[in-house]
Amino acid sequence: MIKIYAPASIGNVGVGFDILGAALIPISGDLLGDFVTVKLSKKFNLINKGLFSNKLPQNIEKNIVWKCWVKFCNVIKKNIPVSILLEKNMPIGSGLGSSACSVVATLVAMNELCNKPLNSKELLFLMGEIEGEISGSIHYDNVAPSYLGGLQLILEDSETISQTIPNFKNWFWIIAWPGIKVPTSKAREILPKKYKKEICIKNSRYLAGFIHASYSQQPYLAARLMQDFIAEPYRIKLLPDFLKAKENIKKIGAISCGISGSGPTIFSISDNIHTAQKISSWLTKNYLQNETGFVHICFLDSKGARKIG
Known part of the structure; x- marks a missing residue:
């Protein structure tokens, strides 16, 4: 069984439309984001809980987590039946990377469960692809910081999708x-x-x-x-x-x-x-x-x- 946490994020960070993103953690030490727990099962099963689980679609095939599972299995060319628990703690449509939290946590959990068939670049590319299907265009400014942490500059270079840039520790x-x-x-x-x-x-x-x-x-x-x-x-x-x-x-x-x-x-x-x-x-x-x-x-x-x- 694998449990992954993915933090909330600020997209654009004001000056960087679609190309700057920042991952967040409250100074209280509380975690602000989604949790996904994955374990092997006989067939796919999804359980939603958390503060905002009642806002998720009733149809399982419209749930982001299901889409992530399907995409991941397609990429590794192997069907992996799993049971997934999504703890949806981020409000949908909030501007805090809510969908990115679920996408990142699910794909990282699936990758860990399957002994990491995808490297970080392949995983990030898949995250951006799924995020694009949700919002209408591929953008990494939420998934990259949620996955990699810190302040991320989205390059989308052929070799490098995103890089961490320095931030100010006293902010x-x-x-x-x-x-x-x-x-x-x-x-x-x-x-x-x-x-x-x-x-x-x-x-x-x-x-x-x-x-x-x-x-x-x-x-x-x-x-x-x-x-x-x-x-x-x-x-x-x-x-x-x-x-x-x-x-x-x-x-x-x-x-x-x-x-x-x-x-x-x-x-x-x-x-x-x-x-x-x-x-x-x-x-x-x-x-x-x-x-x-x-x-x-x-x-x-x-x-x-x-x-x-």
Whole structure:
């Protein structure tokens, strides 16, 4: 029996649309993500439990875990009957890589159970392929950090899909999910098909500057450059409270703030725990829309997917 945990993640990280992703772990030490337990069985069986299991499709063949199992068996050209327990702790359509958590945990668990027939590159490629089928286009900015940990730069080079880039150890990442859903497909549809040359150049400049600041360890430069010119101007229509929240968070002392993935979760960054706690309190009182919403102060999770127990 194999049990794997895969952490939640922030896609885009503001400045890196589809090419930057960050894995998260609450500073409390609690795990924020999905668990998948796999064991050999006489036939395929799937059990769903966890905080958000009631939001999963009733039809087993529409469940991401089933799709992962089918794809994995097809790739290794062998049918492996298993019993799978999915602990769905991440809200669907939250902008925290919920589908990526399930995809990563399932494929890592299957690979471990079968004595690792796929290497990490092959596994990551398969994760991206399945994630693409769910959201409508292949993108690795959630699966890569959830699998590999840390802050990931998606290269999609013929030899290298993703690489870890340095992050800032004294940064606190405050995330707030309001308790509502924004489907990734809807958030992608709202984006324009074409962008002006000036916007493309500006975005490239800020992204290159952020990568440079990360490697040269200039935290305030990196924070100033974490601006989203590609998605945020259009996605704020889906998040009516975002601009107000961003303005107030900045007043409290956040050094950066943005939409996590396709939203509605937002993230902010502070280099001071007291400021982070003030931001967390403000978001809890003003950004959450129901009792299922949550706020966490996090570090980046350097471990990524791992075996539990």
